[in-house]
Amino acid sequence: MTVPPTSLDTPLAGGVALFNAGAHFAAHEAWEDRWRVATDPEERRLLQGLIQVAAAHHKLRVQGKPESAARLLARGLAKLDACAADAGGLQLAEFRDATRAWFAAESPQERCGAAAVVSAVMPSPNHQSGAHQSLSGPRRPPTASSRSLRAIQ
Template structure:
């Protein structure tokens, strides 16, 4: 997946942790992907998108213009194209053009990797369902909540999103144990991102740096069960080192430890 598309998708997910309208936007994006997958080309008539059943997407009854406004437009993920003239609409205010011959399609860079986009959105949709179930009972402390949200990403194989989410909170922390611990978990997330891609040097180096920063941490830290997680991270790194650079291949998600977080 192109970096620009990955970054836009990640931003959508991370903002959705705080903003319900972004969760609705992800639901609409998932519906678009579902309908587009049934066609020869990833294009869906706007009328079909708006009329599609929404029973499996409970957030979709929120304001359509608000939700699609996060998806449609320059530097976003989708665009509206008028079939008869080729005109591109620069806004997601679909209520203004209902009944006219418009199609919804990916922006060109997202279209080029649409299969990967669809898979990412499928994972995001599952995370949004879990987020909705835990919203009322989740941790109230901002850092513990951020760790729990990062764990949702991490355990779904979204290591880039996990590290981006924690990095936002790490940047505002004063120097000390908490900041160092967050940086360690960030580097561990980056390390497993490289491991999943089969990048030996990136995995070994980042996992090593992360483990160094969290060394000596025991018990629970920001809700994370360090006694369970950190030894498994060290073992996973050791397995990669033992395999060696020459025999390195993408590490299956099943071989990457899960973050156990108290919610």
Template structure:
């Protein structure tokens, strides 16, 4: 299932009138991919790796906290991508707590952001991770039963 952004309504709609261009995470065809790769400081790399290790260990709240440090330091599009990782962690935290609505909301929002990124953005193997998130979303939408996920996020070797 391909996830698309839902239009906002209500009082917050005016503040989010700026539409997100998913191509901001993907280089145009005539741009060298190496030049488009986010510039990560050593601190960014350490926080990204810490978040990945915590996520893979099932410490979803803690991974969210590690990634939030990066999110606070950077503008879009990097910030938008990191928010997708944070929302994937939040979905898993809600899954563990058994809060179906929270799982669905966070998975949907995470996939809107992560699907916009190239499969190797920031040195992460995003394609299999996104596929697993989509499968999890499909399973939960198709059934009321929720089981704890064991998704893993990896760096490209």
């Protein structure tokens, strides 16, 4: 069974709106409420991945725990990597890539030294041994809109 596309009245869409507004913990809670009762394995995987990514943002930004954030992010992205690029009617592939780029590009000072932890536990699924992705230009996170979850138009 495929995860149904988002609509404005679903817990998935409600969590997306909260996440995009920067309310990562509230998004986590909204998705977790649905995850607890969901029975479809694909829907549960998508929700659990989103929950873990939201929790990683909260751990990093609010609690200042970069190592915990990196571990949660790695687990969440692994689950999202196992989902279709358009799971739940979301532009999930773009979100995964932007999330990886943002966490990799954020300065080590802002992450309290988590750069090594993040790169160690969160390789890109396209990562090949010995090959490293680099960002051209100054190291800065992508714009907020590129880290947003968006519904497929």
